[in-house]
Amino acid sequence: MTAGLTGAQRTNISPVRGGQWPALRWVCAAVGSVLLADGLVLMALGYFSTGVTVPAMLGAAGSWLAWRWHGVHAWLDRTALRRRLWRICCALLLLWAISVAAFWAVLVQRIVHADKATASLAPQVILVLGSGTPQGQPSPALRARLDKAYEVARHIPQHGWWCPAGWTLTRR
Numbered sequence: 001m002t003a004g005l006t007g008a009q010r011t012n013i014s015p016v017r018g019g020q021w022p023a024l025r026w027v028c029a030a031v032g033s034v035l036l037a038d039g040l041v042l043m044a045l046g047y048f049s050t051g052v053t054v055p056a057m058l059g060a061a062g063s064w065l066a067w068r069w070h071g072v073h074a075w076l077d078r079t080a081l082r083r084r085l086w087r088i089c090c091a092l093l094l095l096w097a098i099s100v101a102a103f104w105a106v107l108v109q110r111i112v113h114a115d116k117a118t119a120s121l122a123p124q125v126i127l128v129l130g131s132g133t134p135q136g137q138p139s140p141a142l143r144a145r146l147d148k149a150y151e152v153a154r155h156i157p158q159h160g161w162w163c164p165a166g167w168t169l170t171r172r
Helices: 007-011 023-044 050-067 069-076 080-117 140-155
Strands: none
Touching: 023 050, 050 069, 069 080
């Protein structure tokens, strides 16, 4: 990137993009690799949900950006519109990531409060939402949910329960 530049021109290069591997490029490479590897492993195990494919695609995009860092930034620097659109997209991605983190924080908080508030109430129905049944067998997450539902059902045998994940379970 700095080949053919005079000494004065080299000093005006942005520190973010000036080095071979600026910090942001390392972040893109690390986060992108983890997201992509996680997605590929889950896809190899047969899971193809939005929660798997979206992070995998973001990981692929981040890894590609880290690999082609200088080329992408050279392309972006050709016009002010490209640079502005890039910054808007980065801001939107950051806002989306913050909203996902906020969603999970609120969800965890509500679960904790709901557990405390409903600990003394008997449920009227037990609904087990699944996470897939690859090859007709419950996934580890579904198995844990079914085990918990069975524990609860043992204490209130007068109620039936329903699992809409392809399994219909009845009381014994």
